[in-house]
Amino acid sequence: MKYSVVVVDDHNLLSQAIGGLVEGFEEFSVLYTCKNGQELLDKINDTKKIPDIVLMDVNMPILNGIETTQQLYKDYPDIKVLALSIEEDEKTILKMLRAGAKGYLMKDVKKSELEKALLEVMEKGFYHTNTVTKVLVDSLSDSEENKIVFKEREMIFIKYACTEMTYREIAEKMFLSTKTVEGYRDAVFEKLKLRNRTGLVIYAIKNKIFIP
Amino acid sequence: MKYSVVVVDDHNLLSQAIGGLVEGFEEFSVLYTCKNGQELLDKINDTKKIPDIVLMDVNMPILNGIETTQQLYKDYPDIKVLALSIEEDEKTILKMLRAGAKGYLMKDVKKSELEKALLEVMEKGFYHTNTVTKVLVDSLSDSEENKIVFKEREMIFIKYACTEMTYREIAEKMFLSTKTVEGYRDAVFEKLKLRNRTGLVIYAIKNKIFIP
DNA sequence: TAAAAAAAAGGGTTATTACCCCTTTTTGAA
DNA sequence: TTCAAAAAGGGGTAATAACCCTTTTTTTTA
Known part of the structure; x- marks a missing residue:
């Protein structure tokens, strides 16, 4: 058969x-x-x-x-x-x-x-x-030994990103340019494989980085 | 003095x-x-x-x-x-x-x-x-007697909005045009006095409309 | 101390979002 | 049965977001 x-x-x-x-x-x-x-x-x-x-x-x-x-x-x-x-x-x-x-x-x-x-x-x-095996191995090192680790500034950014503030407003709060803040966003999105802030908020709440 | x-x-x-x-x-x-x-x-x-x-x-x-x-x-x-x-x-x-x-x-x-x-x-x-008193009274009727009430479709929209989907993708999922979905967004944002989806996700999680 | 990593920021492009306006169709109740 | 919501959707627009790629300066560490 x-x-x-x-x-x-x-x-x-x-x-x-x-x-x-x-x-x-x-x-x-x-x-x-x-x-x-x-x-x-x-x-x-x-x-x-x-x-x-x-x-x-x-x-x-x-x-x-x-x-x-x-x-x-x-x-x-x-x-x-x-x-x-x-x-x-x-x-x-x-x-x-x-x-x-x-x-x-x-x-x-x-x-x-x-x-x-x-x-x-x-x-x-x-x-x-x-190709796929490599992707799998890379993702493994993200989720087990290496874990996802955020830098100090990235953590601060994530907390601000869990508000209604625009990136411009976050930049003002952090005394940085919007471009730098967008850099943190890109880094965080890459680490978490995200497409937008919605996903970040859910991740942050799930992982108790941000408590609503 | x-x-x-x-x-x-x-x-x-x-x-x-x-x-x-x-x-x-x-x-x-x-x-x-x-x-x-x-x-x-x-x-x-x-x-x-x-x-x-x-x-x-x-x-x-x-x-x-x-x-x-x-x-x-x-x-x-x-x-x-x-x-x-x-x-x-x-x-x-x-x-x-x-x-x-x-x-x-x-x-x-x-x-x-x-x-x-x-x-x-x-x-x-x-x-x-x-003017301000009127605003206060209006907001009161939102938070006490009237409470914020979402319609069926708005609820469904909110759950989709708590994902990484774009409005276009949400529209496909709901078999609606993006304009209609954007209409739900506007209605929900107005009810909750929100500026963007980030605030909606936090509201939805806080109020257990969406459980991450 | 040279090299590497991190932090800060700029330039540019396209997609998406948020915010208006307004029309038609459907549906439900008076 | 007609009147009023509710539902669905159209058009337009400015701001924001997401995504590139590059550069400079500072900090770390090998």
């Missing part, structure tokens, strides 16, 4: 091409394809056709790969997700893996590597390229 | 004019004047010349009237603050009063009213114009 694969990608051409490759593999066959995460979740719920493995694009309209994977992992923990993306940045890779993906491939992956990845995910439970 | 007054305003002309008026009052005399809040706090700490009443501008560089009043109220609760501003908007008035101001006058106040206000603040503890 072949493993069943679902391809989720908003680019019709690409998803068909990938589907074609998969059909060519000895051990795999395509169950169906979807144009976005919502379509996948709906299809699984409606038809109960549950794939063994999902080849998931990360950037899709309606419901993106990260959110879809989270949802899927919650409702169907046995379905393996193998991420397939053009993006290679650390943040995205980590988010996808944290969401439950078993592997992360670039879209320019060779046929042979795709097959290898699919097989390893089904048999070993994961498949990681060197 | 006359009551001592300190005038804090970044406009030299205006602070001198006000100083002149105060000097003309039977019961008051000017102790000194300052160009911003920081200067006032420094002067009080350095010289220990503590005024009975401070005529405080709201919009000043370095340290504005709201923050200065908060600080002053914490360290010297006996010093009365009478706010003097060109701004007449609800948010500013409320912030100034919450910070501890005993009254709030427009800068185009007449000499006789200024004297009356100073006297009443010293003798009755407060002086409020009709």
Whole structure:
């Protein structure tokens, strides 16, 4: 019995091409394809056709790969997700893996590597390229031994950032230029892999840096 | 013995004019004047010349009237603050009063009213114009009888706003246009008198609308 | 004391936010 | 059934935020 694969990608051409490759593999066959995460979740719920493995694009309209994977992992923990993306940045890779993906491939992956990845995910439970492994190791040193450590000034900045003050106002309070304050913001965002202040406030409250 | 007054305003002309008026009052005399809040706090700490009443501008560089009043109220609760501003908007008035101001006058106040206000603040503890009283009454109905009530959709919006999602992403999640989502934001900000999402996140966590 | 790290700040760009205005459609109650 | 909210959304704009990259000065430490 072949493993069943679902391809989720908003680019019709690409998803068909990938589907074609998969059909060519000895051990795999395509169950169906979807144009976005919502379509996948709906299809699984409606038809109960549950794939063994999902080849998931990360950037899709309606419901993106990260959110879809989270949802899927919650409702169907046995379905393996193998991420397939053009993006290679650390943040995205980590988010996808944290969401439950078993592997992360670039879209320019060779046929042979795709097959290898699919097989390893089904048999070993994961498949990681060197790039992804490095990201994992780096993130590990952030969360275990090294922990995330803020400098004095960064800590002060975080506390001010947990108010309604603009960066200009924070700069006035700290007797610095706004550019310096924005520098602290960038450093803190990088350390915590954040996109905006909303995330910082939640982090600060969670970690009792700021008590509301 | 006359009551001592300190005038804090970044406009030299205006602070001198006000100083002149105060000097003309039977019961008051000017102790000194300052160009911003920081200067006032420094002067009080350095010289220990503590005024009975401070005529405080709201919009000043370095340290504005709201923050200065908060600080002053914490360290010297006996010093009365009478706010003097060109701004007449609800948010500013409320912030100034919450910070501890005993009254709030427009800068185009007449000499006789200024004297009356100073006297009443010293003798009755407060002086409020009709405008300010209305703002107080309105804010009261928000915090006691009426309470702040959010509609269903506003609640959902608030929960999404407590993530790193942009409004565009929230709109996609809620199957609405960004304009509608921005409408919810405006409504919520108005109800809570907020300036930005940072304040909303803190409010939501404080009030257990969102648990991080 | 030379090299490295941290702190401060500037320049520039684009996206997002916050804040107005105002219109249409839907819905609910009088 | 009509009147009034509520819900959804459009247009425009200025300020702010986020994201780059670079430079100078100060502090640390190897």
